[in-house]
Amino acid sequence: NLGLVWFRSDLRVLDNPALYHASQQCSQVIGVYLLFPRQWRLQHDSNNKLYFWMQNLKALENELGRLNIPLIIAPAESFNKAPATLLKLAEKFTIPSLWLNDEYGVYEQQRDDDTERLFRQKNIPCHRYHQQTLFIPGTLRNMQGQYFKVFTPFKRSLFQRITPEQLQPLPAPEKQAPLPLEYTNPESLEQHFPATARNIDDHWPAGEAVAHNRLNTFLVNTIEQYHNQRDFPAIAGTSSLSPWLTAGTLSVRQCFHQALQANNGELDTGNPGITTWLGELIWREFYKHILYGFPRVSRHRAFKPETERLTWRNDPTLLKAWQTGETGFPLVDAAMRQLTSTGWMHNRLRMVTAMFLSKNLLLDWRLGEQFFMEHLIDGDLAANNGGWQWSASTGTDAAPYFRMFNPTSQSEKFDSEGAFIRQWLPELAHLDNRRIHAPYQKNSQLALSYPPPVVNHSDSRQRVMEAFKALKSQL
Ligand code: FAD
Numbered sequence: 078n079l080g081l082v083w084f085r086s087d088l089r090v091l092d093n094p095a096l097y098h099a100s101q102q103c104s105q106v107i108g109v110y111l112l113f114p115r116q117w118r119l120q121h122d123s124n125n126k127l128y129f130w131m132q133n134l135k136a137l138e139n140e141l142g143r144l145n146i147p148l149i150i151a152p153a154e155s156f157n158k159a160p161a162t163l164l165k166l167a168e169k170f171t172i173p174s175l176w177l178n179d180e181y182g183v184y185e186q187q188r189d190d191d192t193e194r195l196f197r198q199k200n201i202p203c204h205r206y207h208q209q210t211l212f213i214p215g216t217l218r219n220m221q222g223q224y225f226k227v228f229t230p231f232k233r234s235l236f237q238r239i240t241p242e243q244l245q246p247l248p249a250p251e252k253q254a255p256l257p258l259e260y261t262n263p264e265s266l267e268q269h270f271p272a273t274a275r276n277i278d279d280h281w282p283a284g285e286a287v288a289h290n291r292l293n294t295f296l297v298n299t300i301e302q303y304h305n306q307r308d309f310p311a312i313a314g315t316s317s318l319s320p321w322l323t324a325g326t327l328s329v330r331q332c333f334h335q336a337l338q339a340n341n342g343e344l345d346t347g348n349p350g351i352t353t354w355l356g357e358l359i360w361r362e363f364y365k366h367i368l369y370g371f372p373r374v375s376r377h378r379a380f381k382p383e384t385e386r387l388t389w390r391n392d393p394t395l396l397k398a399w400q401t402g403e404t405g406f407p408l409v410d411a412a413m414r415q416l417t418s419t420g421w422m423h424n425r426l427r428m429v430t431a432m433f434l435s436k437n438l439l440l441d442w443r444l445g446e447q448f449f450m451e452h453l454i455d456g457d458l459a460a461n462n463g464g465w466q467w468s469a470s471t472g473t474d475a476a477p478y479f480r481m482f483n484p485t486s487q488s489e490k491f492d493s494e495g496a497f498i499r500q501w502l503p504e505l506a507h508l509d510n511r512r513i514h515a516p517y518q519k520n521s522q523l524a525l526s527y528p529p530p531v532v533n534h535s536d537s538r539q540r541v542m543e544a545f546k547a548l549k550s551q552l
């Protein structure tokens with residue numbers, strides 16, 4: 078009575094429902110991971126992320142090895158090859174059941190439904206579990222039975238319905254008897270995905286043990302000041318756990334459970350640092366529910382359909398300036414250089430750079446969304462698309478389209494001493510704390526090896542407001 082456990086974005090042995098239940102109900106289990114290089118390219122997954130995932134896969138193989146659970150790593154190219162590849166393996170090793178944790182993108186669901194259908198035709202049951210979110214997407218709805226479209230009532234409803242049992246992480250499966258398999262996994266997988274970020278192994282080491290250490294250190298040292306510090310990019314005031322959460326090396330339930338314990342079980346009272354952090358985990362949850370409830374966002378359509386008629390500008394030179402960190406707006410440029418150098422960007426700066434591209438430059442948010450995916454180590458369709466559409470006012474922002482950051486004021490407010498800018502733009506390091514935010518503001522003739530601003534903020538603000546207003550008048 079063997080069970081085949083298919084790992085995807087759940088690269089862990091702890092709190093893994095498919096693995097846990099398979100090991101409870103089968104005499105022995107075998108793990109499998111499919112490689113989808115063509116699909117990953119189509120989805121613009123970055124080499125930083127794929128390199129990190131391959132390292133986490135190696136760590137998972139070791140963890141499973143300690144439990145005598147073999148892990149098969151099999152090439153499948155694209156999602157449409159998954160059902161046949163898995164069936165071949167199930168038949169080769171005579172495995173009568175398949176176990177997996179659901180994923181919520183449109184193409185992932187289609188892949189899993191196709192797999193389940195093929196397995197059922199062969200009388201092999203497919204057991205599907207839920208682990209990516211606290212609530213199964215679709216199970217939190219408003220009074221009218223509809224999906225929430227804005228965050229705050231979604232969060233309120235989640236807080237009302239969540240139970241302690243739901244938050245109890247599952248243990249790792251017990252060690253099973255050795256199960257030798259005749260199968261050779263490809264070696265040095267990470268070499269197929271040469272990371273573009275610097276020192277990736279030092280910044281983002283792989284594995285469950287590392288993720289838990291980071292979570293614990295954050296809970297002990299940082300979380301209590303999270304509400305005060307999380308918006309300042311020069312301070313390590315956030316958890317930087319997103320790469321592990323995206324790879325599923327760590328589960329949201331583990332994070333929520335431990336943070337809640339640190340807050341004596343209080344969801345929205347108690348330590349403000351902890352409650353604010355719980356709220357951020359719920360943003361992650363919210364966007365996954367949106368992805369599931371509004372499949373058009375998986376297809377890169379606007380969440381607010383009426384905004385599809387916005388006329389974006391076509392300007393490859395401006396796009397390039399944004400991508401390379403040469404817009405002449407120091408905070409924007411420093412942020413873009415952080416992204417391309419490390420594969421990660423601070424949340425405040427993701428909002429600043431996304432609004433700058435979509436509003437100041439009036440370039441299509443999809444161009445920015447794609448560029449982020451091509452570099453982010455934590456690239457996640459739900460959060461990235463959600464964040465981009467929120468910033469571009471085509472998405473779930475409850476505020477109207479006229480919410481627009483001024484990149485210079487953001488810089489003065491959140492990097493007042495220019496520490497973050499100095500780290501990423503050494504060419505501006507000698508400027509004083511006032512001038513560093515807008516070097517040419519008082520002196521357009523300044524001799525600097527740094528470009529002048531590519532747009533004027535108030536002119537560009539007026540232009541985007543008119544574009545949105547025109548949209549309204551067409552309705
Ligand atoms: P913390 O502040 O410690 O928060 C803890 C966790 O909560 C994060 O790891 C993340 O899983 C979740 N979280 C926090 N804020 C958000 C949010 N606004 N939306 C969704 N989840 C959130 N996050 C990704 O994981 N992948 C992405 O591809 C991604 N793209 C983004 C694009 C844009 C334009 C914007 C505005 C935000 C994006 N985010 C994305 C959300 C957020 O910026 C990152 O999750 C956060 O910066 C990660 O840092 P952290 O782990 O230190 O977060």
